[in-house]
Amino acid sequence: MMKQLSASLLCVLGLAITALAQDVSRMDKIGPVVGLTKTEKGVVLKCADESQVQITILAPDLIRVRASFAKPLPEKDHSWAIAKVDWATPRWTVRETTDSVILATDEVEVVVKRSPLLVDFRDARTHESINADEQPMAYDASGALAPVQFDPSAGRFVAASKKLGFDEHFYGLGEKAARLDKRRGFFINWNSDTPGYSEGKDPIYQTIPFYIGLNRGNAYGIFFDNSYRSYFDFGRSSQQRVWFGAEGGELNYYFFNGPSIKKILNRYADLTGHMPLPPMWALGNQQSRWSYYPDTMVEEVVRQYRERDLPLDVLHLDIDYMQGYRVFTFDPKRFPSPKGLAEKLGSEGVKLVTIVDPGVKYQPQPPSAARVTSPQPELAPQDQRYYVFDEGMQKNYFQHRKSGDLFIPRVWPGEAVFVDFTLPDARRWWGDLHRAYVDNGIAGIWNDMNEPSDFLDQTGKNQIDVISNDEGEKSTHAKNRNVFALLMARATYEGLEKLRPDRRPYVITRAAYAGIQRYSTMWTGDSNSSWDALALNIPMFTTLGLSGEPFVGSDVGGFIGRGSGELLVRSYQVSFLAPFCRNHKVIDGYDQEPWRFGKYYEDIIRKYLKLRYQLLPFLYTTLEESHRTGVPLFRPLLLNYQDDPNTYNLDDEFMVGRDLLVAPVLKPDLTSRLVYLPKGVWYDYWTNKKYQGGSMIQVEAPLDMVPMFIRGGAIIPTGPEMLYVGQKRFDPITFSIYPDETGSASTTLYEDDGLSPAYKQGAFRRSTIAATRVGVGYAVTLNAPEGSYDPGLRELRFVVMSDRAARKTVTVKDSGSERKIQIP
Numbered sequence: 120m121m122k123q124l125s126a127s128l129l130c131v132l133g134l135a136i137t138a139l140a141q142d143v144s145r146m147d148k149i150g151p152v153v154g155l156t157k158t159e160k161g162v163v164l165k166c167a168d169e170s171q172v173q174i175t176i177l178a179p180d181l182i183r184v185r186a187s188f189a190k191p192l193p194e195k196d197h198s199w200a201i202a203k204v205d206w207a208t209p210r211w212t213v214r215e216t217t218d219s220v221i222l223a224t225d226e227v228e229v230v231v232k233r234s235p236l237l238v239d240f241r242d243a244r245t246h247e248s249i250n251a252d253e254q255p256m257a258y259d260a261s262g263a264l265a266p267v268q269f270d271p272s273a274g275r276f277v278a279a280s281k282k283l284g285f286d287e288h289f290y291g292l293g294e295k296a297a298r299l300d301k302r303r304g305f306f307i308n309w310n311s312d313t314p315g316y317s318e319g320k321d322p323i324y325q326t327i328p329f330y331i332g333l334n335r336g337n338a339y340g341i342f343f344d345n346s347y348r349s350y351f352d353f354g355r356s357s358q359q360r361v362w363f364g365a366e367g368g369e370l371n372y373y374f375f376n377g378p379s380i381k382k383i384l385n386r387y388a389d390l391t392g393h394m395p396l397p398p399m400w401a402l403g404n405q406q407s408r409w410s411y412y413p414d415t416m417v418e419e420v421v422r423q424y425r426e427r428d429l430p431l432d433v434l435h436l437d438i439d440y441m442q443g444y445r446v447f448t449f450d451p452k453r454f455p456s457p458k459g460l461a462e463k464l465g466s467e468g469v470k471l472v473t474i475v476d477p478g479v480k481y482q483p484q485p486p487s488a489a490r491v492t493s494p495q496p497e498l499a500p501q502d503q504r505y506y507v508f509d510e511g512m513q514k515n516y517f518q519h520r521k522s523g524d525l526f527i528p529r530v531w532p533g534e535a536v537f538v539d540f541t542l543p544d545a546r547r548w549w550g551d552l553h554r555a556y557v558d559n560g561i562a563g564i565w566n567d568m569n570e571p572s573d574f575l576d577q578t579g580k581n582q583i584d585v586i587s588n589d590e591g592e593k594s595t596h597a598k599n600r601n602v603f604a605l606l607m608a609r610a611t612y613e614g615l616e617k618l619r620p621d622r623r624p625y626v627i628t629r630a631a632y633a634g635i636q637r638y639s640t641m642w643t644g645d646s647n648s649s650w651d652a653l654a655l656n657i658p659m660f661t662t663l664g665l666s667g668e669p670f671v672g673s674d675v676g677g678f679i680g681r682g683s684g685e686l687l688v689r690s691y692q693v694s695f696l697a698p699f700c701r702n703h704k705v706i707d708g709y710d711q712e713p714w715r716f717g718k719y720y721e722d723i724i725r726k727y728l729k730l731r732y733q734l735l736p737f738l739y740t741t742l743e744e745s746h747r748t749g750v751p752l753f754r755p756l757l758l759n760y761q762d763d764p765n766t767y768n769l770d771d772e773f774m775v776g777r778d779l780l781v782a783p784v785l786k787p788d789l790t791s792r793l794v795y796l797p798k799g800v801w802y803d804y805w806t807n808k809k810y811q812g813g814s815m816i817q818v819e820a821p822l823d824m825v826p827m828f829i830r831g832g833a834i835i836p837t838g839p840e841m842l843y844v845g846q847k848r849f850d851p852i853t854f855s856i857y858p859d860e861t862g863s864a865s866t867t868l869y870e871d872d873g874l875s876p877a878y879k880q881g882a883f884r885r886s887t888i889a890a891t892r893v894g895v896g897y898a899v900t901l902n903a904p905e906g907s908y909d910p911g912l913r914e915l916r917f918v919v920m921s922d923r924a925a926r927k928t929v930t931v932k933d934s935g936s937e938r939k940i941q942i943p
């Protein structure tokens with residue numbers, strides 16, 4: 120029965136996709152090149168059919184292609200995703216042959232064949248093709264694609280097709296409920312509220328139209344910066360073609376030259392923005408529930424955590440803290456003194472994060488109704504008048520339909536309105552409203568429902584005629600849906616930054632568009648409490664990392680459905696090393712806090728949470744690397760071992776940074792599993808047993824143990840055990856040395872105040888540590904650190920882990936200057 124059902128489902132799906140793909144290959148093609156204008160940064164090609172193609176050289180490894188069909192390129196050139204537009208033009212050349220126009224940088228050669236117009240990105244040195252058009256760029260001139268077109272008024276379907284390599288692999292594309300390698304996959308981007316999604320559900324919450332192709336070990340990237348509903352086909356409908364397209368807008372994409380994935384991620388971060396460092400406590404353990412209320416319940420949860428000796432940094436308040444789901448208010452009965460509560464929890468080392476949805480309760484009142492006159496409007500009764508609605512109406516910041524009617528979706532408060540976040544003034548206003556939280560000691564903001572979700576209609580059809588100002592363009596939902604969350608997060612981040620300039624903002628979002636990392640961290644929405652959903656964590660986190668979003672996590676234990684102690688423990692064994700580690704559960708779900716299944720499970724969970732806190736110096740160092748380089752903390756093996764094809768499809772293991780490899784158990788009742796270790800020396804974290812990598816090994820994995828390995832050549836810095844970030848200083852710091860074949864190991868340690876934005880001005884300390892074997896002992900060099908931050912005098916311990924029996928520890932005082940340490 121199930122088999123039949125899924126077979127027929129597949130059939131229907133297959134048909135739909137084939138039809139779509141055929142349409143793309145039958146689409147109208149851009150005309151041949153008939154003229155060329157050279158500009159300072161590239162060329163504009165004129166085509167026989169009045170189309171234009173602009174090729175812009177941004178960096179030796181970054182080239183932009185922009186095409187308009189049957190008309191000139193528009194003057195306006197704006198994207199919410201792009202962080203950097205002022206690129207210093209690198210050295211480049213252009214030459215023409217009878218059949219081609221060839222642009223070249225030191226790295227890439229862009230060969231544009233004139234007729235038919237085909238773009239081929241080649242290696243400038245070898246002249247080998249890296250990524251080439253399979254067909255000319257295409258558009259839907261006749262509107263024949265109407266059945267898939269969401270908003271016919273939005274414009275025409277535009278698409279590009281690329282040759283598909285026989286052994287080419289695809290990564291990225293943001294938040295997809297799919298495995299790591301996207302080869303043969305077909306995906307749609309249209310931000311959608313999809314509770315209880317499972318593998319294959321598409322689209323889900325986010326749109327990151329950026330992917331990485333990996334062909335014979337060499338990688339390139341493509342960022343199709345188009346916020347309309349978009350499509351990516353990695354060889355699902357054709358053996359020879361990859362295509363991507365969108366239901367409107369421009370064909371506008373960026374080509375990133377590798378060959379290393381890390382280099383591409385670095386450039387992608389330059390283009391769409393680097394993730395700023397969140398406060399260090401964001402790496403602490405977090406707990407949530409839909410919903411904890413009243414205040415005494417919140418206190419009880421924290422009390423339980425402390426009584427049970429479980430680390431905790433953050434507690435989330437879900438929608439029921441508000442007065443009738445009115446954002447920027449507190450229910451005066453449930454939370455009479457949010458400030459008092461924040462202070463109380465603060466003394467236990469726990470911060471509060473409140474959820475903020477985009478839906479502002481629609482609350483028109485007769486003019487006679489009393490105004491909110493309380494000095495703290497967010498705490499005044501709001502049933503007479505609701506200050507947020509009143510102000511937004513008065514300032515005309517809410518979205519309207521084309522007809523001029525106010526757009527009134529239905530969300531948690533019932534009838535509601537949405538802010539037009541494309542308006543800079545509206546963003547500033549929304550940001551300022553967060554005073555209601557900041558003044559009450561709320562430490563961070565959780566943005567939910569920002570697809571934006573509408574209970575009346577989740578497809579977006581009911582919003583299709585909603586207009587956004589969009590820099591004066593007054594465009595429709597078809598263009599603005601996918602950037603709504605990005606702009607809301609931006610308003611939130613910029614608001615927090617302004618209200619509390621000496622603190623790093625902490626924002627977490629469900630929906631997103633490319634560039635979101637500049638403003639917010641994320642979690643993967645309403646997952647299931649199931650083994651399948653747990654297994655999906657790894658490809659989802661690593662894929663998000665490969666899409667420019669380093670700070671990721673999911674509801675630990677799963678959000679919807681019935682969990683178990685075993686599932687919760689295994690879930691922590693994945694998430695205790697994810698940037699975002701938060702247990703969360705749906706309103707009608709069974710309780711899921713770490714102690715809810717009994718002491719046996721609680722004890723194991725405690726062990727992993729404590730280990731997370733001990734690893735903070737290592738995790739924070741790796742997070743700072745993500746901020747600086749765009750290379751994520753939570754990595755697929757292929758990111759560190761790009762030349763090893765055994766890693767290309769591997770998504771039941773992950774790495775943290777370069778040095779830690781984790782192979783969690785993702786199925787019930789298992790007490791051992793196979794683990795792939797890449798070439799090199801590896802140490803079992805628990806037993807210190809040494810392995811030679813390059814093969815699969817079978818390892819024990821009883822419930823209290825997650826298989827974990829340290830790369831030979833690594834030094835792992837750890838701190839003391841703690842219950843919350845800031846409870847103790849990082850004193851001592853222990854450097855565990857895991858020598859490679861040659862007896863060497865090295866690392867860096869990044870530190871700063873963990874709270875303020877001063878690190879951007881150089882208030883950090885980066886230390887490099889290297890160890891080499893000398894006779895039977897080790898010589899350790901601690902280089903003079905970089906940066907102006909001074910963590911104060913403390914102890915540094917050095918332990919060589921090569922041989923557990925003969926392990927030696929040397930402790931020195933950290934003086935902040937160059938040191939040579941001998942380990943006998």
Ligand code: MIG
Pocket residue numbers: 408409437438474567568629644645703704705
């Ligand atoms: O319609 O705020 O993904 O984490 O608990 C559901 C209530 C709205 C969805 C979020 C979930 C949150 C819930 N929200």
